[in-house]
Amino acid sequence: MDALLSVAGLRKSYGPVEVLKGIDFSVKAGEKIALIGPSGSGKSTCLRCMNFLETPTAGEIRLDGERIGMRDGRLMSDRQLAPQRAEMGMVFQLFNLWPHLSVAENVAIAVRKVRGLPAKEARDLALEMLAKVHMAHRANASPLELSGGQQQRVAIARALAQKPKLMLFDEPTSALDPELVREVLTVIEELADEGRTMLLVTHEIAFARDVADRVMFLDGGVIVEEGPASAVINTPREERTRSFLKQIRH
Amino acid sequence: MTGFLQPYVEYGSEWWPLLAEAMLNTALLTIAGFALSVVFGLALLLCQTSSSKALRGFATVYVTTLRGVPLLAILFLLYFGLPGVGITFDALTAAVLGLSLCFAAQVSELFRAGLKAIPKGQREAAMAVGFTPVQSFTFIILPQVVRVILSPMIVTFVSLLKDSSLASLITVNELVLTGRAMATEYFLPLQIYVAVGLCYFMIGWPFSILSRRLAAPAAR
Numbered sequence: 001m002d003a004l005l006s007v008a009g010l011r012k013s014y015g016p017v018e019v020l021k022g023i024d025f026s027v028k029a030g031e032k033i034a035l036i037g038p039s040g041s042g043k044s045t046c047l048r049c050m051n052f053l054e055t056p057t058a059g060e061i062r063l064d065g066e067r068i069g070m071r072d073g074r075l076m077s078d079r080q081l082a083p084q085r086a087e088m089g090m091v092f093q094l095f096n097l098w099p100h101l102s103v104a105e106n107v108a109i110a111v112r113k114v115r116g117l118p119a120k121e122a123r124d125l126a127l128e129m130l131a132k133v134h135m136a137h138r139a140n141a142s143p144l145e146l147s148g149g150q151q152q153r154v155a156i157a158r159a160l161a162q163k164p165k166l167m168l169f170d171e172p173t174s175a176l177d178p179e180l181v182r183e184v185l186t187v188i189e190e191l192a193d194e195g196r197t198m199l200l201v202t203h204e205i206a207f208a209r210d211v212a213d214r215v216m217f218l219d220g221g222v223i224v225e226e227g228p229a230s231a232v233i234n235t236p237r238e239e240r241t242r243s244f245l246k247q248i249r250h
Numbered sequence: 251m252t253g254f255l256q257p258y259v260e261y262g263s264e265w266w267p268l269l270a271e272a273m274l275n276t277a278l279l280t281i282a283g284f285a286l287s288v289v290f291g292l293a294l295l296l297c298q299t300s301s302s303k304a305l306r307g308f309a310t311v312y313v314t315t316l317r318g319v320p321l322l323a324i325l326f327l328l329y330f331g332l333p334g335v336g337i338t339f340d341a342l343t344a345a346v347l348g349l350s351l352c353f354a355a356q357v358s359e360l361f362r363a364g365l366k367a368i369p370k371g372q373r374e375a376a377m378a379v380g381f382t383p384v385q386s387f388t389f390i391i392l393p394q395v396v397r398v399i400l401s402p403m404i405v406t407f408v409s410l411l412k413d414s415s416l417a418s419l420i421t422v423n424e425l426v427l428t429g430r431a432m433a434t435e436y437f438l439p440l441q442i443y444v445a446v447g448l449c450y451f452m453i454g455w456p457f458s459i460l461s462r463r464l465a466a467p468a469a470r
Contacts, residue, residue, distance in 0.1 A: 053374055079382045086380025096375035100393045109389060110379035155375075162379055 002065070004029040004197055005050070005166055010059035012045055019045050021221035023059070027166070032198040034208035034229065037218035038244055043201045044093075046218065047170050050199065051085045052076075063087060064165060086114050089159025093171040095151040097143035097158070104130065104139040107158045114162070129157040133187045149180030153187050160191070167191065169200040205248055209233045217241045257441045265432065265445060272428035273449050279342065279424055280411045280453075283349035287410070290350055291357025298362065309358075316355040322416050324348045329420040345417035353410050360402055364395035404461035408454045415450075425449050 003026035010023040019042045027033050035043040048054040050061060052069040061068040068084050069076050076084075097106050107126035111117050117125065130136040133153035143151055152172055159167060172188065173181040185207050192198060192211045202208050208215055208229060215232040217225045217240075225238045236242045258265075297309035316324075329344040339347065368391055376386030418427035429446035433439040 051378060053377060078377065079384075082377070082380050082382045082385075085378055088378070090375075090378040092371060092375060092378075094369075094371050096369075096371035098372060098375070098390055098394075100397065110381065113385055113389060114380040158375075158379065 003027060003062075004031075004064060005199070006060075006062045007050075008060045010046065010049060010061065011057045012042070012049060012054060013057045018057075019221055020049070020056070023218075023221075023223060025216060025223065025226070027197060027199060029165075029197055030195045031214065032192050032196075032200065032212045034212035034215045035199065035201045035218055036203070036205065036208055036215060036244075037224075038247075041218040042221045043218045044170055047168050047199060047201050050166075050168055051088045051090060052081050053090075082114070086110075086162055087164055088166045088168055089162045089164035090168045091152070091155050091159050091170065091172045093174050095143075095148070095155045095175075097151050097155055099142065099144050101143075102139070103135065103141050103143060103146070103154050106143060106154060107161045110158070111161050125161055126157070129161045130154065132160060132190075133157045134183075147180060148176045149183045152176065152184045156184075156187055156191070165197065167196055167198045169198065169202070171201050171203065174203060203248070205233060205245065217244065219244065254441065257436070257438050258445075261436060261438075265442070268428055268432060269425070269445060269449055272423065272425045273453065275342075275422065276411070276414055276424040276450075277453060279345055279349070279414045279417055279422065280407070282346045283353065283414065284407050284410050286346060286350035287353035287357045290354030291361060294354055294358035295361045295365075298358065313355045313358065316352055321348060321352045321413055322419065324352055325416055325420050341417070341421045344420055345414070345422045349410060349414060349417070352413075353406065356406055357403070360399045360406065361395065364399040365391070367398050368394050401461045401465035404457050404464070408457050408461070411454050411457075412450065 006026040008024050010020055011018065012020040023042075023046055025033070035046065037043045045054055049056045049059075050068070055069070055075065060070075063084070064087075066084070069081060071080065097103075098109075101109060104123060104126045107129055108119075108122040111122040111125055112119060115122075127136055127139055130139055133156050135150060135153050135157060138146065138150065138154075143154065146154065156172075169188065173184050176184060181204070185204065188198075188200070188207075189211055200208070200212065210229075212229040214226060215229045216223050217232060217236070217238070219240050225232055225236060225241045227237075232241065233245065236245060294309050294312060297305040297312075300306060325345060325348040328339060328348050329341060332338070372390055372394065373386055376390040377383075381389065414424060415426040417424055418430065421427070425446050429442050433442045436442065
């Protein structure tokens with residue numbers, strides 16, 4: 001089967017600092033991949049390159065065969081990128097809900113304005129997505145009234161409402177109080193069970209092992225090790241992976 | 251005290267229509283001036299955030315210059331100066347233009363501060379769901395900016411209201427000029443200027459209250 005997402009030779013520099021030094025991987029439809037690695041390893045940057053929130057310095061990203069961010073050898077503008085970005089749902093570390101809109105409207109607005117559904121259908125879809133993340137009962141609340149875990153679940157519903165081909169999670173639980181992490185992980189697990197394609201940057205190693213099909217360990221801007229989740233996490237081959245996992249566990 | 255109030259009883263019915271008309275002119279001047287400053291202010295903001303160096307340079311020079319020149323000098327320049335090069339405005343137009351050119355600089359700075367107050371993640375999330383830059387500005391950024399700057403914006407509005415009195419010096423028949431004419435006619439400058447002051451207060455006070463009301467939730 002062809003890859004849904006393929007990344008080849010991905011590089012990213014900030015001035016003289018090269019954060020990604022040539023990343024290659026591919027994700028099949030329905031596959032869940034966890035990106036782990038020490039902070040500063042480039043894993044978040046890598047994820048943000050997928051939908052061009054960061055513009056790669058070099059390399060090629062294809063979603064369903066379509067080249068992302070480049071057309072006829074030229075970088076696409078944000079306006080041109082919009083439809084491509086809509087194909088990928090993204091969940092941020094800091095939720096980034098829009099505080100001036102209600103919970104339901106946070107989910108529904110893009111459904112109307114981007115996908116062009118009528119207001120009623122968009123609202124119904126929003127409620128359906130909110131139900132998926134167990135937040136339908138707060139549809140009319142303001143995001144400011146919600147706990148971090150609840151906000152993140154709404155953010156997940158917002159991304160789901162795009163009907164994306166691929167879900168991107170950028171450390172979705174890193175900004176949460178410890179007691180709120182579980183509810184968000186549970187929701188992500190449920191999505192994983194639905195057979196969605198997911199790329200997940202996380203510090204939750206146990207979670208990565210349980211949910212992901214494959215794990216990629218990034219360090220210093222390169223993929224140091226990758227393989228089946230349990231193999232990489234339980235019996236890492238590389239010394240760098242071993243020392244990272246050891247640090248994280250203690 | 252009775253002596254002070256006596257003229258109001260005596261001439262009130264004559265003064266009120268004059269002052270009411272002048273208030274209307276002041277209100278017109280203020281509202282038109284403010285509306286145009288918002289338009290100019292947004293245009294300036296676009297220049298400031300533009301990728302063109304020339305436009306950014308223009309905006310910087312504009313803001314710095316207009317902040318350094320008194321409004322009265324600008325009004326004189328527009329009304330008395332420009333006819334020298336063949337550009338003539340009637341007094342009201344010159345006043346509206348002068349006020350808005352001056353206040354545009356303030357308004358654009360307000361917008362800029364408001365934009366800065368919106369976290370970067372807000373726009374990123376908008377991009378991520380597939381909004382174009384125009385959509386993300388319209389649906390996500392602008393509504394939040396407006397909330398942030400509404401209260402200081404009203405303060406600016408009230409200060410424009412007060413500064414509109416300078417238009418009297420280029421013959422706009424607003425409150426101060428009307429007051430001056432009345433003071434000459436009735437020889438009662440104390441009572442008349444107090445009445446003029448009250449008129450300004452009647453227009454401005456509700457907005458001051460509104461501004462404080464709007465600012466309160468943010469301060470909590």
